[in-house]
Amino acid sequence: MLAGRIEPSVYYFTNPKLWITKGWAVAKPVLIIGYPGIGRIGEVTVRFLARSFRAKRIGTITSPYFSTQAVVDKRGRARLLGVQIFLKNRKEGDVMIALGEQHQELMGGELEASRILLKFFKKIGGDLVIAVGGHVEQPKAENRVYALVTDPSMLEYAKNLELELAPTGTPIVGSVGITLGLCRLLGIRGMGLLGLTNVGGPDLESSRQVLEKMDKLLNANLDFSLFESETQKWKELQEKYRRELKRLENDRALSSLFRGPGSPEYLG
Numbered sequence: 596m597l598a599g600r601i602e603p604s605v606y607y608f609t610n611p612k613l614w615i616t617k618g619w620a621v622a623k624p625v626l627i628i629g630y631p632g633i634g635r636i637g638e639v640t641v642r643f644l645a646r647s648f649r650a651k652r653i654g655t656i657t658s659p660y661f662s663t664q665a666v667v668d669k670r671g672r673a674r675l676l677g678v679q680i681f682l683k684n685r686k687e688g689d690v691m692i693a694l695g696e697q698h699q700e701l702m703g704g705e706l707e708a709s710r711i712l713l714k715f716f717k718k719i720g721g722d723l724v725i726a727v728g729g730h731v732e733q734p735k736a737e738n739r740v741y742a743l744v745t746d747p748s749m750l751e752y753a754k755n756l757e758l759e760l761a762p763t764g765t766p767i768v769g770s771v772g773i774t775l776g777l778c779r780l781l782g783i784r785g786m787g788l789l790g791l792t793n794v795g796g797p798d799l800e801s802s803r804q805v806l807e808k809m810d811k812l813l814n815a816n817l818d819f820s821l822f823e824s825e826t827q828k829w830k831e832l833q834e835k836y837r838r839e840l841k842r843l844e845n846d847r848a849l850s851s852l853f854r855g856p857g858s859p860e861y862l863g
Contacts, residue, residue, distance in 0.1 A: 630695035633729030634798030660704025
């Protein structure tokens with residue numbers, strides 16, 4: 596079966612679905628959206644915000660286009676992967692956070708899940724969306740975050756944050772592009788924040804730069820000591836991996852010295 600030609604009978608849940616708990620209230624929230632992607636900047640940013648705000652999870656979006664698996668939480672409970680929705684009520688302004696736990700297998704699924712999220716957000720009185728992601732730039736520029744907006748009214752936000760507008764023609768793929776494109780169609784103000792990166796794994800430096808802009812926009816007074824401690828743990832993990840990789844390379848080189856030209860090689 597070709598991708599993109601999936602028959603409706605293939606899935607029991609043929610469409611993305613929004614599941615929302617009861618017992619919460621909100622007033623004109625800002626919505627922050629991030630998915631794993633380039634440099635994992637969107638994921639790192641929204642996870643840190645949710646943890647810093649101690650935001651309460653109020654719902655999730657499931658979709659047949661996410662991978663067919665469940666994950667087990669720290670209490671031993673299984674749950675489906677999806678878009679997790681968190682809420683923090685603040686006197687400075689309520690914040691809603693949407694964390695996409697993975698990209699969906701087909702772009703059509705991601706488009707539909709984003710549409711459901713944005714229509715729900717508009718229904719509860721929200722009118723400002725901030726989508727966070729990464730953008731590859733070689734060589735990587737220092738201390739730069741690109742911004743893109745849905746309409747001229749958002750340019751003042753970018754100016755106040757001292758952001759550089761993304762160059763004309765910049766391709767915005769994935770959740771950031773989809774989100775902002777749908778914001779324009781649904782009449783919701785939107786801004787994209789793109790951390791510049793040139794690394795394959797999580798780019799914590801660029802994520803920190805995006806968070807600093809977000810801190811100012813939300814008037815959040817974030818405590819970055821937690822971010823620094825997590826950054827140090829990640830650096831230690833990377834160093835441990837490099838040492839282990841070097842050890843394995845040395846072991847292979849050493850074993851080749853003692854293997855004769857006719858010796859069989861182990862394939863495991």
